[in-house]
Amino acid sequence: MRTQLLVLTLFISALANTVQAKTSANEIREAATSFLEAFAATQAEKGYQVTFETGSIDSRISLAPCSAPLAVEFTGDPWKSDHPSVQVACSGERPWRMFVTTSVSINGPALVAARPLGRGERVTSGMLKTRSVVVNASRRGIITDANLVEGMVIRRPVNAGSAITPDLLEAPDAVSRGDxxxxxxxxxxxxxxxxxxxxxxxxxxxxxxxxxxxxxxxxxxxxxxxxxxxxxx
Missing domain, CATH: 2.30.30.760 (SH3 type barrels.)
Structure with a gap:
């Protein structure tokens, strides 16, 4: 009888430890959220406003316990996508990793066209203005310094208010046919x-x-x- 009680006690104890030791969906969500909050704070110091949401995580998920702090990182460039995913990983004795979808919006200053710009026009400072845009909504990048684009040539028509991106510009001809x-x-x-x-x-x-x-x-x-x-x- 005593032996049976001892076995039952050990079984219940092991089961309880296993349940307690699992890494829960809530822990994974908290790790991803903390990472995004830190990212937002860092960008705020540089003049950018970041808002974000984490995607849903199945509450039934149960991963191995992690003996080390959970590591979180972007799997892609958040400046080129407004839906970057983050990887939450454990590097402990029983390593694992999983991906969490996110929605990230980075707002900051960028050069936009002050008026409609035609193909072949040479850029001057009066043709541009600065306004806040969703920086990572354009995978083509943005430009913030007017000195970098002054004198460049517009490759194709640009609507007023549209962000000036590197692919819209080209260097002017240094030599023309017949020169x-x-x-x-x-x-x-x-x-x-x-x-x-x-x-x-x-x-x-x-x-x-x-x-x-x-x-x-x-x-x-x-x-x-x-x-x-x-x-x-």
Missing amino acids: HVIITARNGFFSVRSRGKALASASVGDQILVENLASSRTVRANVTAPGHVEIPM
């Missing part, structure tokens, strides 16, 4: 200059065909500055 240019043939410290005519339009860093006006030969050259191209010797 007379200076051709520099360089070999180490030695160089020779001649005059030529550009056979295409291009920006700095692009490669184009240029006609050497002295020899009438066509050469391939790199655009190095407005009105200047260079070929290796």
Whole structure:
């Protein structure tokens, strides 16, 4: 009888410990929420307002106990998605991990078009203004410094109030088709200059065909500055 009571007592004790030791859905939710609160606080110091919600977690979930603090991290870039997921993981003796869906909104200043902008227009400061936008709603990124885009060219029409994103801009042509240019043939410290005519339009860093006006030969050259191209010797 005593043996049976001892076995029953040990069984009940083990069962109780097992139930108590499980990692619950509430603990996982609290870990994810604490992580997002810390993220929001960090961004607030930089001038961004972050609001968030965690997705639902099945209350019946029951994972192995974790002997170490739960680790939480984004599985993607929260600045490029308003529904990033977070990974909650245990690195203890019985490691596990699970993913929690979230809804994250990051609001902050960004450059937008002050008026409708047409393709080919060169950007000036008067064409832009700053307003608060949902930064992570656009996967194309935002721009906050007008000095970085002044002088750039609009690639396609932009509506008034639309955020200015990097893909809407391109560098202006340093050389236009038909322009007379200076051709520099360089070999180490030695160089020779001649005059030529550009056979295409291009920006700095692009490669184009240029006609050497002295020899009438066509050469391939790199655009190095407005009105200047260079070929290796």
